[in-house]
């Protein structure tokens with residue numbers, strides 16, 4: 007196996023409800039990448055598969071398991087329909103998902119809607135002077 011075969015890749019993840027996109031590496035969870043968005047309403051809880059708050063539905067793209075996904079949080083029927091826990095899976099290619107857990111309401115109401123990109127430090131400095 008070549009060293010490049012082990013190097014994680016960066017792939018794009020899209021949140022269907024908001025249109026937000028973020029980069030996620032193939033060795034980190036969908037939730038780790040999502041948290042970098044820094045948005046209110048991101049469904050984060052225990053970060054180890056124990057609470058089910060981070061449930062998402064993968065609409066397209068492939069993911070791989072990083073750890074067990076409890077049937078207490080994702081039923082067999084839900085798994086068959088693409089549901090999983092964002093803290094327990096990593097993307098293996100570009101993924102489009104929808105937030106489906108208990109905190110999906112903020113996303114549905116638009117809390118996570120894209121806003122203007124953050125100003126770069128240089129632009130902030132100009133505005134302050």
Ligand code: FES
Pocket residue numbers: 049050051052053054055056057058059060061091092093094
């Ligand atoms: S954050 Fe608790 S199961 Fe993912």
